[in-house]
Amino acid sequence: MSNIRLDGKVAVVTGAGGGLGRAHALLLAARGAKVVVNDLGGSVDGTGSGKNMADLVVDEIKKAGGEAAANYDSVATAEGGRAIIDTAVKSFGRIDILINNAGILRDKSFSNMSEEMWDTVCAVHLKGAYNCTKPAYDLMKAQSYGRIVFTTSGTGLFGNFGQTNYGAAKLGLVGFANSLRQEGAKYNIHCNTIAPIAMTRMTEGLMQGVPGDLFAPELISPLVAYLVSDSCAQSGEVFVVGGGMVARAFIGETQGAYTNPKKSEPTPEWVADNIDKIMNTDGYTIPKAVQDDTLKVVQLMQSGD
Ligand SMILES: NC(=O)c1ccc[n+]([C@@H]2O[C@H](COP(=O)([O-])OP(=O)(O)OC[C@H]3O[C@@H](n4cnc5c(N)ncnc54)[C@H](O)[C@@H]3O)[C@@H](O)[C@H]2O)c1
Structure with missing residues:
Protein backbone atom coordinates (compact mmCIF):
# COMPACT_ATOMS: atom_id res chain seq x y z
CA MET A 1 0.00 0.00 0.00
CA SER A 2 1.39 3.37 -1.00
CA ASN A 3 1.36 6.20 1.51
CA ILE A 4 -2.10 7.46 2.34
CA ARG A 5 -2.09 11.22 1.74
CA LEU A 6 -4.77 13.87 2.13
CA ASP A 7 -3.03 16.70 0.27
CA GLY A 8 -5.44 19.32 -1.03
CA LYS A 9 -8.29 18.07 1.17
CA VAL A 10 -10.04 20.28 3.70
CA ALA A 11 -11.19 18.62 6.91
CA VAL A 12 -13.34 19.72 9.84
CA VAL A 13 -12.89 17.88 13.12
CA THR A 14 -15.42 18.77 15.82
CA GLY A 15 -14.36 18.59 19.45
CA ALA A 16 -10.74 18.61 18.33
CA GLY A 17 -9.34 20.58 21.27
CA GLY A 18 -8.43 17.41 23.17
CA GLY A 19 -8.76 13.64 23.35
CA LEU A 20 -9.64 11.80 20.15
CA GLY A 21 -10.48 14.90 18.11
CA ARG A 22 -7.05 16.38 18.74
CA ALA A 23 -5.37 13.12 17.67
CA HIS A 24 -7.50 12.98 14.50
CA ALA A 25 -6.73 16.63 13.64
CA LEU A 26 -2.98 16.15 14.11
CA LEU A 27 -2.87 13.02 11.93
CA LEU A 28 -5.05 14.44 9.15
CA ALA A 29 -2.86 17.56 9.07
CA ALA A 30 0.32 15.45 9.08
CA ARG A 31 -1.06 13.62 6.03
CA GLY A 32 -1.55 16.91 4.18
CA ALA A 33 -5.13 18.00 4.96
CA LYS A 34 -5.98 21.58 5.93
CA VAL A 35 -7.87 21.24 9.18
CA VAL A 36 -10.53 23.23 10.99
CA VAL A 37 -10.05 22.53 14.68
CA ASN A 38 -13.43 23.06 16.31
CA ASP A 39 -13.86 22.99 20.07
CA LEU A 40 -16.25 24.67 22.46
CA GLY A 41 -13.58 24.40 25.13
CA GLY A 42 -15.83 23.35 28.01
CA SER A 43 -15.75 20.49 30.50
CA VAL A 44 -16.72 16.83 30.08
CA ASP A 45 -20.33 17.56 31.07
CA GLY A 46 -20.57 20.28 28.44
CA THR A 47 -20.52 23.27 30.80
CA GLY A 48 -18.22 26.22 30.20
CA SER A 49 -16.41 27.35 27.09
CA GLY A 50 -13.10 28.81 25.99
CA LYS A 51 -10.80 29.32 23.04
CA ASN A 52 -7.65 27.86 24.52
CA MET A 53 -8.19 24.17 23.64
CA ALA A 54 -8.76 24.75 19.91
CA ASP A 55 -6.00 27.37 19.73
CA LEU A 56 -3.40 25.04 21.24
CA VAL A 57 -4.12 22.31 18.68
CA VAL A 58 -3.98 24.82 15.81
CA ASP A 59 -0.58 25.94 17.14
CA GLU A 60 0.61 22.33 17.32
CA ILE A 61 -0.41 21.70 13.70
CA LYS A 62 1.22 24.91 12.48
CA LYS A 63 4.43 24.22 14.40
CA ALA A 64 4.61 20.83 12.67
CA GLY A 65 4.34 22.59 9.29
CA GLY A 66 0.62 21.99 8.67
CA GLU A 67 -2.31 24.29 7.98
CA ALA A 68 -5.15 24.77 10.46
CA ALA A 69 -7.84 27.23 11.55
CA ALA A 70 -9.68 27.38 14.87
CA ASN A 71 -13.41 27.49 15.46
CA TYR A 72 -15.03 27.79 18.90
CA ASP A 73 -18.74 27.32 18.12
CA SER A 74 -20.94 24.70 19.72
CA VAL A 75 -22.12 21.83 17.53
CA ALA A 76 -25.32 21.80 19.56
CA THR A 77 -27.02 24.59 17.59
CA ALA A 78 -27.80 24.87 13.89
CA GLU A 79 -26.06 28.29 13.78
CA GLY A 80 -23.00 26.74 15.44
CA GLY A 81 -22.92 23.92 12.88
CA ARG A 82 -23.17 26.39 10.00
CA ALA A 83 -20.43 28.59 11.48
CA ILE A 84 -18.11 25.58 11.86
CA ILE A 85 -18.52 24.58 8.20
CA ASP A 86 -18.29 28.25 7.14
CA THR A 87 -14.89 28.43 8.83
CA ALA A 88 -13.64 25.72 6.44
CA VAL A 89 -15.01 27.52 3.41
CA LYS A 90 -13.73 30.95 4.51
CA SER A 91 -10.31 29.68 5.56
CA PHE A 92 -9.62 27.06 2.90
CA GLY A 93 -12.28 27.43 0.18
CA ARG A 94 -14.10 24.09 0.54
CA ILE A 95 -14.87 21.09 2.73
CA ASP A 96 -14.05 17.48 1.82
CA ILE A 97 -13.97 15.72 5.17
CA LEU A 98 -16.13 16.01 8.29
CA ILE A 99 -15.31 14.14 11.48
CA ASN A 100 -18.28 14.35 13.87
CA ASN A 101 -16.46 13.81 17.13
CA ALA A 102 -17.54 16.43 19.73
CA GLY A 103 -19.17 14.89 22.75
CA ILE A 104 -20.11 15.18 26.40
CA LEU A 105 -21.36 12.92 29.19
CA ARG A 106 -24.14 13.35 31.75
CA ASP A 107 -24.25 9.92 33.36
CA LYS A 108 -26.96 8.82 35.83
CA SER A 109 -29.09 5.74 36.31
CA PHE A 110 -32.28 6.10 34.28
CA SER A 111 -34.50 6.64 37.37
CA ASN A 112 -32.37 9.60 38.39
CA MET A 113 -31.81 11.06 34.94
CA SER A 114 -33.59 14.36 34.37
CA GLU A 115 -35.12 15.29 31.03
CA GLU A 116 -32.53 18.08 30.83
CA MET A 117 -29.67 15.52 31.08
CA TRP A 118 -31.29 13.46 28.33
CA ASP A 119 -31.87 16.45 26.05
CA THR A 120 -28.42 18.01 26.53
CA VAL A 121 -26.59 14.80 25.64
CA CYS A 122 -28.79 14.19 22.58
CA ALA A 123 -28.33 17.83 21.53
CA VAL A 124 -24.54 17.51 21.39
CA HIS A 125 -24.14 13.99 20.00
CA LEU A 126 -27.14 13.41 17.75
CA LYS A 127 -28.41 16.86 16.83
CA GLY A 128 -24.82 18.12 16.91
CA ALA A 129 -23.88 15.68 14.17
CA TYR A 130 -26.93 16.79 12.19
CA ASN A 131 -26.07 20.47 12.68
CA CYS A 132 -22.61 20.04 11.16
CA THR A 133 -23.46 17.36 8.60
CA LYS A 134 -26.34 19.27 6.99
CA PRO A 135 -24.32 22.27 5.74
CA ALA A 136 -21.31 20.06 4.96
CA TYR A 137 -23.38 17.51 3.02
CA ASP A 138 -24.99 20.21 0.87
CA LEU A 139 -21.53 21.44 -0.19
CA MET A 140 -20.22 17.90 -0.66
CA LYS A 141 -23.21 17.00 -2.84
CA ALA A 142 -22.62 20.06 -5.03
CA GLN A 143 -18.96 19.06 -5.56
CA SER A 144 -19.70 15.29 -5.81
CA TYR A 145 -17.16 14.42 -3.14
CA GLY A 146 -17.31 13.96 0.59
CA ARG A 147 -16.11 11.79 3.44
CA ILE A 148 -18.00 11.84 6.74
CA VAL A 149 -17.09 9.96 9.90
CA PHE A 150 -19.53 9.65 12.80
CA THR A 151 -18.48 8.69 16.32
CA THR A 152 -20.72 6.18 18.03
CA SER A 153 -19.84 4.20 21.15
CA GLY A 154 -19.86 0.71 22.58
CA THR A 155 -22.60 2.10 24.82
CA GLY A 156 -24.83 2.65 21.78
CA LEU A 157 -23.94 -0.69 20.21
CA PHE A 158 -23.87 -2.87 23.32
CA GLY A 159 -25.12 -0.81 26.30
CA ASN A 160 -23.68 0.59 29.53
CA PHE A 161 -25.14 1.23 32.96
CA GLY A 162 -25.95 4.90 33.61
CA GLN A 163 -25.73 5.99 29.97
CA THR A 164 -29.24 5.64 28.53
CA ASN A 165 -29.13 9.21 27.17
CA TYR A 166 -25.70 8.72 25.61
CA GLY A 167 -26.52 5.24 24.28
CA ALA A 168 -29.71 6.48 22.62
CA ALA A 169 -27.89 9.37 20.96
CA LYS A 170 -24.93 7.24 19.92
CA LEU A 171 -26.95 4.48 18.26
CA GLY A 172 -29.04 7.19 16.59
CA LEU A 173 -25.84 8.21 14.81
CA VAL A 174 -25.50 4.73 13.30
CA GLY A 175 -29.00 4.98 11.83
CA PHE A 176 -28.21 8.49 10.59
CA ALA A 177 -24.99 7.33 8.87
CA ASN A 178 -26.57 4.17 7.43
CA SER A 179 -29.31 6.16 5.71
CA LEU A 180 -27.15 9.10 4.65
CA ARG A 181 -24.61 6.80 3.01
CA GLN A 182 -27.38 5.52 0.74
CA GLU A 183 -28.33 9.05 -0.32
CA GLY A 184 -24.69 10.08 -0.59
CA ALA A 185 -23.57 7.11 -2.69
CA LYS A 186 -24.46 8.70 -6.01
CA TYR A 187 -22.55 11.87 -5.08
CA ASN A 188 -19.39 10.03 -4.02
CA ILE A 189 -20.06 10.81 -0.36
CA HIS A 190 -19.00 8.06 2.05
CA CYS A 191 -20.33 7.82 5.60
CA ASN A 192 -18.69 5.53 8.13
CA THR A 193 -18.92 5.25 11.89
CA ILE A 194 -16.36 4.44 14.56
CA ALA A 195 -16.87 3.15 18.09
CA PRO A 196 -13.59 4.07 19.81
CA ILE A 197 -12.06 2.74 23.00
CA ALA A 198 -9.48 5.19 24.35
CA MET A 199 -8.28 6.74 27.57
CA THR A 200 -9.28 10.42 27.49
CA ARG A 201 -10.61 12.86 30.06
CA MET A 202 -14.08 11.49 29.16
CA THR A 203 -13.26 7.89 29.99
CA GLU A 204 -10.57 8.09 32.69
CA GLY A 205 -13.21 7.55 35.40
CA LEU A 206 -14.94 4.79 33.44
CA MET A 207 -11.81 2.83 32.45
CA GLN A 208 -10.27 2.50 35.90
CA GLY A 209 -7.75 -0.33 36.11
CA VAL A 210 -7.19 -0.30 32.34
CA PRO A 211 -3.62 0.67 31.35
CA GLY A 212 -4.12 4.09 29.77
CA ASP A 213 -0.93 4.00 27.72
CA LEU A 214 -2.26 0.96 25.84
CA PHE A 215 -5.40 2.89 24.90
CA ALA A 216 -3.92 6.15 23.63
CA PRO A 217 -6.25 8.32 21.49
CA GLU A 218 -3.57 8.29 18.76
CA LEU A 219 -4.35 4.59 18.20
CA ILE A 220 -7.84 5.51 16.92
CA SER A 221 -6.86 8.13 14.33
CA PRO A 222 -5.20 5.84 11.71
CA LEU A 223 -8.59 4.22 11.03
CA VAL A 224 -10.16 7.69 10.70
CA ALA A 225 -7.45 8.80 8.25
CA TYR A 226 -8.01 5.63 6.20
CA LEU A 227 -11.80 6.08 6.17
CA VAL A 228 -11.53 9.63 4.77
CA SER A 229 -8.88 8.74 2.20
CA ASP A 230 -9.36 7.84 -1.44
CA SER A 231 -8.07 4.35 -0.62
CA CYS A 232 -11.24 3.58 1.30
CA ALA A 233 -14.09 1.95 -0.62
CA GLN A 234 -16.20 1.28 2.47
CA SER A 235 -19.33 3.26 3.27
CA GLY A 236 -22.09 2.57 5.78
CA GLU A 237 -19.81 0.53 8.02
CA VAL A 238 -19.24 0.61 11.77
CA PHE A 239 -15.84 -0.15 13.26
CA VAL A 240 -14.88 -0.85 16.85
CA VAL A 241 -11.36 0.52 17.30
CA GLY A 242 -8.93 0.84 20.19
CA GLY A 243 -5.60 -0.25 21.60
CA GLY A 244 -4.36 -1.32 18.16
CA MET A 245 -7.47 -3.36 17.25
CA VAL A 246 -9.87 -2.54 14.43
CA ALA A 247 -12.96 -4.72 14.00
CA ARG A 248 -16.10 -4.47 11.92
CA ALA A 249 -19.27 -4.23 14.00
CA PHE A 250 -22.61 -4.86 12.40
CA ILE A 251 -26.27 -5.17 13.05
N1 LIG B 1 -12.77 7.84 24.70
C1 LIG B 1 -13.52 6.77 24.44
O1 LIG B 1 -13.19 5.62 24.81
C2 LIG B 1 -14.79 6.93 23.68
C3 LIG B 1 -15.62 5.82 23.56
C4 LIG B 1 -16.77 5.91 22.81
C5 LIG B 1 -17.08 7.11 22.19
N2 LIG B 1 -16.28 8.21 22.37
C6 LIG B 1 -16.66 9.43 21.70
O2 LIG B 1 -15.54 10.01 21.10
C7 LIG B 1 -15.71 11.43 21.02
C8 LIG B 1 -14.51 12.14 21.60
O3 LIG B 1 -14.45 11.87 22.99
P1 LIG B 1 -13.11 11.91 23.86
O4 LIG B 1 -13.01 10.61 24.53
O5 LIG B 1 -11.98 12.39 23.04
O6 LIG B 1 -13.50 12.97 24.99
P2 LIG B 1 -13.02 14.49 25.21
O7 LIG B 1 -13.87 15.03 26.31
O8 LIG B 1 -11.56 14.54 25.39
O9 LIG B 1 -13.36 15.17 23.82
C9 LIG B 1 -14.60 15.72 23.48
C10 LIG B 1 -14.35 17.10 22.96
O10 LIG B 1 -15.58 17.64 22.47
C11 LIG B 1 -15.64 19.00 22.85
N3 LIG B 1 -17.04 19.41 22.90
C12 LIG B 1 -17.97 19.06 23.80
N4 LIG B 1 -19.15 19.64 23.53
C13 LIG B 1 -18.95 20.38 22.41
C14 LIG B 1 -19.81 21.17 21.63
N5 LIG B 1 -21.08 21.36 21.95
N6 LIG B 1 -19.30 21.77 20.53
C15 LIG B 1 -17.99 21.62 20.20
N7 LIG B 1 -17.13 20.86 20.92
C16 LIG B 1 -17.61 20.25 22.01
C17 LIG B 1 -14.99 19.03 24.21
O11 LIG B 1 -14.55 20.35 24.56
C18 LIG B 1 -13.83 18.04 24.05
O12 LIG B 1 -12.63 18.66 23.63
C19 LIG B 1 -17.02 11.72 21.74
O13 LIG B 1 -18.07 11.79 20.82
C20 LIG B 1 -17.21 10.50 22.61
O14 LIG B 1 -18.55 10.30 22.96
C21 LIG B 1 -15.13 8.15 23.10
Whole structure:
Protein backbone atom coordinates (compact mmCIF):
# COMPACT_ATOMS: atom_id res chain seq x y z
CA MET A 1 0.00 0.00 0.00
CA SER A 2 1.39 3.37 -1.00
CA ASN A 3 1.36 6.20 1.51
CA ILE A 4 -2.10 7.46 2.34
CA ARG A 5 -2.09 11.22 1.74
CA LEU A 6 -4.77 13.87 2.13
CA ASP A 7 -3.03 16.70 0.27
CA GLY A 8 -5.44 19.32 -1.03
CA LYS A 9 -8.29 18.07 1.17
CA VAL A 10 -10.04 20.28 3.70
CA ALA A 11 -11.19 18.62 6.91
CA VAL A 12 -13.34 19.72 9.84
CA VAL A 13 -12.89 17.88 13.12
CA THR A 14 -15.42 18.77 15.82
CA GLY A 15 -14.36 18.59 19.45
CA ALA A 16 -10.74 18.61 18.33
CA GLY A 17 -9.34 20.58 21.27
CA GLY A 18 -8.43 17.41 23.17
CA GLY A 19 -8.76 13.64 23.35
CA LEU A 20 -9.64 11.80 20.15
CA GLY A 21 -10.48 14.90 18.11
CA ARG A 22 -7.05 16.38 18.74
CA ALA A 23 -5.37 13.12 17.67
CA HIS A 24 -7.50 12.98 14.50
CA ALA A 25 -6.73 16.63 13.64
CA LEU A 26 -2.98 16.15 14.11
CA LEU A 27 -2.87 13.02 11.93
CA LEU A 28 -5.05 14.44 9.15
CA ALA A 29 -2.86 17.56 9.07
CA ALA A 30 0.32 15.45 9.08
CA ARG A 31 -1.06 13.62 6.03
CA GLY A 32 -1.55 16.91 4.18
CA ALA A 33 -5.13 18.00 4.96
CA LYS A 34 -5.98 21.58 5.93
CA VAL A 35 -7.87 21.24 9.18
CA VAL A 36 -10.53 23.23 10.99
CA VAL A 37 -10.05 22.53 14.68
CA ASN A 38 -13.43 23.06 16.31
CA ASP A 39 -13.86 22.99 20.07
CA LEU A 40 -16.25 24.67 22.46
CA GLY A 41 -13.58 24.40 25.13
CA GLY A 42 -15.83 23.35 28.01
CA SER A 43 -15.75 20.49 30.50
CA VAL A 44 -16.72 16.83 30.08
CA ASP A 45 -20.33 17.56 31.07
CA GLY A 46 -20.57 20.28 28.44
CA THR A 47 -20.52 23.27 30.80
CA GLY A 48 -18.22 26.22 30.20
CA SER A 49 -16.41 27.35 27.09
CA GLY A 50 -13.10 28.81 25.99
CA LYS A 51 -10.80 29.32 23.04
CA ASN A 52 -7.65 27.86 24.52
CA MET A 53 -8.19 24.17 23.64
CA ALA A 54 -8.76 24.75 19.91
CA ASP A 55 -6.00 27.37 19.73
CA LEU A 56 -3.40 25.04 21.24
CA VAL A 57 -4.12 22.31 18.68
CA VAL A 58 -3.98 24.82 15.81
CA ASP A 59 -0.58 25.94 17.14
CA GLU A 60 0.61 22.33 17.32
CA ILE A 61 -0.41 21.70 13.70
CA LYS A 62 1.22 24.91 12.48
CA LYS A 63 4.43 24.22 14.40
CA ALA A 64 4.61 20.83 12.67
CA GLY A 65 4.34 22.59 9.29
CA GLY A 66 0.62 21.99 8.67
CA GLU A 67 -2.31 24.29 7.98
CA ALA A 68 -5.15 24.77 10.46
CA ALA A 69 -7.84 27.23 11.55
CA ALA A 70 -9.68 27.38 14.87
CA ASN A 71 -13.41 27.49 15.46
CA TYR A 72 -15.03 27.79 18.90
CA ASP A 73 -18.74 27.32 18.12
CA SER A 74 -20.94 24.70 19.72
CA VAL A 75 -22.12 21.83 17.53
CA ALA A 76 -25.32 21.80 19.56
CA THR A 77 -27.02 24.59 17.59
CA ALA A 78 -27.80 24.87 13.89
CA GLU A 79 -26.06 28.29 13.78
CA GLY A 80 -23.00 26.74 15.44
CA GLY A 81 -22.92 23.92 12.88
CA ARG A 82 -23.17 26.39 10.00
CA ALA A 83 -20.43 28.59 11.48
CA ILE A 84 -18.11 25.58 11.86
CA ILE A 85 -18.52 24.58 8.20
CA ASP A 86 -18.29 28.25 7.14
CA THR A 87 -14.89 28.43 8.83
CA ALA A 88 -13.64 25.72 6.44
CA VAL A 89 -15.01 27.52 3.41
CA LYS A 90 -13.73 30.95 4.51
CA SER A 91 -10.31 29.68 5.56
CA PHE A 92 -9.62 27.06 2.90
CA GLY A 93 -12.28 27.43 0.18
CA ARG A 94 -14.10 24.09 0.54
CA ILE A 95 -14.87 21.09 2.73
CA ASP A 96 -14.05 17.48 1.82
CA ILE A 97 -13.97 15.72 5.17
CA LEU A 98 -16.13 16.01 8.29
CA ILE A 99 -15.31 14.14 11.48
CA ASN A 100 -18.28 14.35 13.87
CA ASN A 101 -16.46 13.81 17.13
CA ALA A 102 -17.54 16.43 19.73
CA GLY A 103 -19.17 14.89 22.75
CA ILE A 104 -20.11 15.18 26.40
CA LEU A 105 -21.36 12.92 29.19
CA ARG A 106 -24.14 13.35 31.75
CA ASP A 107 -24.25 9.92 33.36
CA LYS A 108 -26.96 8.82 35.83
CA SER A 109 -29.09 5.74 36.31
CA PHE A 110 -32.28 6.10 34.28
CA SER A 111 -34.50 6.64 37.37
CA ASN A 112 -32.37 9.60 38.39
CA MET A 113 -31.81 11.06 34.94
CA SER A 114 -33.59 14.36 34.37
CA GLU A 115 -35.12 15.29 31.03
CA GLU A 116 -32.53 18.08 30.83
CA MET A 117 -29.67 15.52 31.08
CA TRP A 118 -31.29 13.46 28.33
CA ASP A 119 -31.87 16.45 26.05
CA THR A 120 -28.42 18.01 26.53
CA VAL A 121 -26.59 14.80 25.64
CA CYS A 122 -28.79 14.19 22.58
CA ALA A 123 -28.33 17.83 21.53
CA VAL A 124 -24.54 17.51 21.39
CA HIS A 125 -24.14 13.99 20.00
CA LEU A 126 -27.14 13.41 17.75
CA LYS A 127 -28.41 16.86 16.83
CA GLY A 128 -24.82 18.12 16.91
CA ALA A 129 -23.88 15.68 14.17
CA TYR A 130 -26.93 16.79 12.19
CA ASN A 131 -26.07 20.47 12.68
CA CYS A 132 -22.61 20.04 11.16
CA THR A 133 -23.46 17.36 8.60
CA LYS A 134 -26.34 19.27 6.99
CA PRO A 135 -24.32 22.27 5.74
CA ALA A 136 -21.31 20.06 4.96
CA TYR A 137 -23.38 17.51 3.02
CA ASP A 138 -24.99 20.21 0.87
CA LEU A 139 -21.53 21.44 -0.19
CA MET A 140 -20.22 17.90 -0.66
CA LYS A 141 -23.21 17.00 -2.84
CA ALA A 142 -22.62 20.06 -5.03
CA GLN A 143 -18.96 19.06 -5.56
CA SER A 144 -19.70 15.29 -5.81
CA TYR A 145 -17.16 14.42 -3.14
CA GLY A 146 -17.31 13.96 0.59
CA ARG A 147 -16.11 11.79 3.44
CA ILE A 148 -18.00 11.84 6.74
CA VAL A 149 -17.09 9.96 9.90
CA PHE A 150 -19.53 9.65 12.80
CA THR A 151 -18.48 8.69 16.32
CA THR A 152 -20.72 6.18 18.03
CA SER A 153 -19.84 4.20 21.15
CA GLY A 154 -19.86 0.71 22.58
CA THR A 155 -22.60 2.10 24.82
CA GLY A 156 -24.83 2.65 21.78
CA LEU A 157 -23.94 -0.69 20.21
CA PHE A 158 -23.87 -2.87 23.32
CA GLY A 159 -25.12 -0.81 26.30
CA ASN A 160 -23.68 0.59 29.53
CA PHE A 161 -25.14 1.23 32.96
CA GLY A 162 -25.95 4.90 33.61
CA GLN A 163 -25.73 5.99 29.97
CA THR A 164 -29.24 5.64 28.53
CA ASN A 165 -29.13 9.21 27.17
CA TYR A 166 -25.70 8.72 25.61
CA GLY A 167 -26.52 5.24 24.28
CA ALA A 168 -29.71 6.48 22.62
CA ALA A 169 -27.89 9.37 20.96
CA LYS A 170 -24.93 7.24 19.92
CA LEU A 171 -26.95 4.48 18.26
CA GLY A 172 -29.04 7.19 16.59
CA LEU A 173 -25.84 8.21 14.81
CA VAL A 174 -25.50 4.73 13.30
CA GLY A 175 -29.00 4.98 11.83
CA PHE A 176 -28.21 8.49 10.59
CA ALA A 177 -24.99 7.33 8.87
CA ASN A 178 -26.57 4.17 7.43
CA SER A 179 -29.31 6.16 5.71
CA LEU A 180 -27.15 9.10 4.65
CA ARG A 181 -24.61 6.80 3.01
CA GLN A 182 -27.38 5.52 0.74
CA GLU A 183 -28.33 9.05 -0.32
CA GLY A 184 -24.69 10.08 -0.59
CA ALA A 185 -23.57 7.11 -2.69
CA LYS A 186 -24.46 8.70 -6.01
CA TYR A 187 -22.55 11.87 -5.08
CA ASN A 188 -19.39 10.03 -4.02
CA ILE A 189 -20.06 10.81 -0.36
CA HIS A 190 -19.00 8.06 2.05
CA CYS A 191 -20.33 7.82 5.60
CA ASN A 192 -18.69 5.53 8.13
CA THR A 193 -18.92 5.25 11.89
CA ILE A 194 -16.36 4.44 14.56
CA ALA A 195 -16.87 3.15 18.09
CA PRO A 196 -13.59 4.07 19.81
CA ILE A 197 -12.06 2.74 23.00
CA ALA A 198 -9.48 5.19 24.35
CA MET A 199 -8.28 6.74 27.57
CA THR A 200 -9.28 10.42 27.49
CA ARG A 201 -10.61 12.86 30.06
CA MET A 202 -14.08 11.49 29.16
CA THR A 203 -13.26 7.89 29.99
CA GLU A 204 -10.57 8.09 32.69
CA GLY A 205 -13.21 7.55 35.40
CA LEU A 206 -14.94 4.79 33.44
CA MET A 207 -11.81 2.83 32.45
CA GLN A 208 -10.27 2.50 35.90
CA GLY A 209 -7.75 -0.33 36.11
CA VAL A 210 -7.19 -0.30 32.34
CA PRO A 211 -3.62 0.67 31.35
CA GLY A 212 -4.12 4.09 29.77
CA ASP A 213 -0.93 4.00 27.72
CA LEU A 214 -2.26 0.96 25.84
CA PHE A 215 -5.40 2.89 24.90
CA ALA A 216 -3.92 6.15 23.63
CA PRO A 217 -6.25 8.32 21.49
CA GLU A 218 -3.57 8.29 18.76
CA LEU A 219 -4.35 4.59 18.20
CA ILE A 220 -7.84 5.51 16.92
CA SER A 221 -6.86 8.13 14.33
CA PRO A 222 -5.20 5.84 11.71
CA LEU A 223 -8.59 4.22 11.03
CA VAL A 224 -10.16 7.69 10.70
CA ALA A 225 -7.45 8.80 8.25
CA TYR A 226 -8.01 5.63 6.20
CA LEU A 227 -11.80 6.08 6.17
CA VAL A 228 -11.53 9.63 4.77
CA SER A 229 -8.88 8.74 2.20
CA ASP A 230 -9.36 7.84 -1.44
CA SER A 231 -8.07 4.35 -0.62
CA CYS A 232 -11.24 3.58 1.30
CA ALA A 233 -14.09 1.95 -0.62
CA GLN A 234 -16.20 1.28 2.47
CA SER A 235 -19.33 3.26 3.27
CA GLY A 236 -22.09 2.57 5.78
CA GLU A 237 -19.81 0.53 8.02
CA VAL A 238 -19.24 0.61 11.77
CA PHE A 239 -15.84 -0.15 13.26
CA VAL A 240 -14.88 -0.85 16.85
CA VAL A 241 -11.36 0.52 17.30
CA GLY A 242 -8.93 0.84 20.19
CA GLY A 243 -5.60 -0.25 21.60
CA GLY A 244 -4.36 -1.32 18.16
CA MET A 245 -7.47 -3.36 17.25
CA VAL A 246 -9.87 -2.54 14.43
CA ALA A 247 -12.96 -4.72 14.00
CA ARG A 248 -16.10 -4.47 11.92
CA ALA A 249 -19.27 -4.23 14.00
CA PHE A 250 -22.61 -4.86 12.40
CA ILE A 251 -26.27 -5.17 13.05
CA GLY A 252 -27.76 -8.13 11.24
CA GLU A 253 -30.40 -10.74 11.81
CA THR A 254 -30.65 -14.42 12.48
CA GLN A 255 -32.27 -16.76 9.98
CA GLY A 256 -35.24 -16.59 12.31
CA ALA A 257 -38.38 -18.68 12.24
CA TYR A 258 -41.00 -18.51 9.51
CA THR A 259 -44.61 -19.46 9.23
CA ASN A 260 -46.66 -18.78 6.12
CA PRO A 261 -49.43 -16.49 7.43
CA LYS A 262 -51.83 -17.74 4.73
CA LYS A 263 -51.57 -21.24 6.14
CA SER A 264 -50.85 -20.62 9.81
CA GLU A 265 -50.64 -17.16 11.38
CA PRO A 266 -47.97 -16.45 13.98
CA THR A 267 -49.29 -16.47 17.55
CA PRO A 268 -47.53 -15.60 20.84
CA GLU A 269 -47.34 -19.38 21.44
CA TRP A 270 -45.71 -19.88 18.02
CA VAL A 271 -43.08 -17.29 19.04
CA ALA A 272 -42.50 -19.10 22.34
CA ASP A 273 -42.20 -22.48 20.58
CA ASN A 274 -39.66 -21.04 18.10
CA ILE A 275 -37.68 -18.73 20.37
CA ASP A 276 -34.53 -20.89 20.23
CA LYS A 277 -34.60 -20.80 16.42
CA ILE A 278 -35.23 -17.03 16.44
CA MET A 279 -32.25 -16.50 18.74
CA ASN A 280 -29.87 -18.93 16.98
CA THR A 281 -27.04 -16.98 15.33
CA ASP A 282 -26.12 -19.72 12.79
CA GLY A 283 -26.61 -18.24 9.33
CA TYR A 284 -26.74 -14.67 10.68
CA THR A 285 -27.00 -12.19 7.80
CA ILE A 286 -26.19 -8.49 7.45
CA PRO A 287 -28.74 -6.62 5.33
CA LYS A 288 -27.17 -3.60 3.57
CA ALA A 289 -30.52 -1.81 3.34
CA VAL A 290 -34.01 -2.16 4.76
CA GLN A 291 -35.19 -3.45 1.38
CA ASP A 292 -32.94 -6.54 1.76
CA ASP A 293 -34.93 -7.40 4.83
CA THR A 294 -38.30 -7.08 3.13
CA LEU A 295 -37.01 -9.10 0.20
CA LYS A 296 -36.02 -11.95 2.51
CA VAL A 297 -39.63 -12.25 3.75
CA VAL A 298 -41.04 -11.98 0.23
CA GLN A 299 -38.71 -14.81 -0.88
CA LEU A 300 -39.84 -16.95 2.07
CA MET A 301 -43.47 -16.34 1.06
CA GLN A 302 -42.72 -17.20 -2.56
CA SER A 303 -40.99 -20.40 -1.52
CA GLY A 304 -44.51 -21.74 -1.05
CA ASP A 305 -43.90 -23.32 2.41
N1 LIG B 1 -12.77 7.84 24.70
C1 LIG B 1 -13.52 6.77 24.44
O1 LIG B 1 -13.19 5.62 24.81
C2 LIG B 1 -14.79 6.93 23.68
C3 LIG B 1 -15.62 5.82 23.56
C4 LIG B 1 -16.77 5.91 22.81
C5 LIG B 1 -17.08 7.11 22.19
N2 LIG B 1 -16.28 8.21 22.37
C6 LIG B 1 -16.66 9.43 21.70
O2 LIG B 1 -15.54 10.01 21.10
C7 LIG B 1 -15.71 11.43 21.02
C8 LIG B 1 -14.51 12.14 21.60
O3 LIG B 1 -14.45 11.87 22.99
P1 LIG B 1 -13.11 11.91 23.86
O4 LIG B 1 -13.01 10.61 24.53
O5 LIG B 1 -11.98 12.39 23.04
O6 LIG B 1 -13.50 12.97 24.99
P2 LIG B 1 -13.02 14.49 25.21
O7 LIG B 1 -13.87 15.03 26.31
O8 LIG B 1 -11.56 14.54 25.39
O9 LIG B 1 -13.36 15.17 23.82
C9 LIG B 1 -14.60 15.72 23.48
C10 LIG B 1 -14.35 17.10 22.96
O10 LIG B 1 -15.58 17.64 22.47
C11 LIG B 1 -15.64 19.00 22.85
N3 LIG B 1 -17.04 19.41 22.90
C12 LIG B 1 -17.97 19.06 23.80
N4 LIG B 1 -19.15 19.64 23.53
C13 LIG B 1 -18.95 20.38 22.41
C14 LIG B 1 -19.81 21.17 21.63
N5 LIG B 1 -21.08 21.36 21.95
N6 LIG B 1 -19.30 21.77 20.53
C15 LIG B 1 -17.99 21.62 20.20
N7 LIG B 1 -17.13 20.86 20.92
C16 LIG B 1 -17.61 20.25 22.01
C17 LIG B 1 -14.99 19.03 24.21
O11 LIG B 1 -14.55 20.35 24.56
C18 LIG B 1 -13.83 18.04 24.05
O12 LIG B 1 -12.63 18.66 23.63
C19 LIG B 1 -17.02 11.72 21.74
O13 LIG B 1 -18.07 11.79 20.82
C20 LIG B 1 -17.21 10.50 22.61
O14 LIG B 1 -18.55 10.30 22.96
C21 LIG B 1 -15.13 8.15 23.10
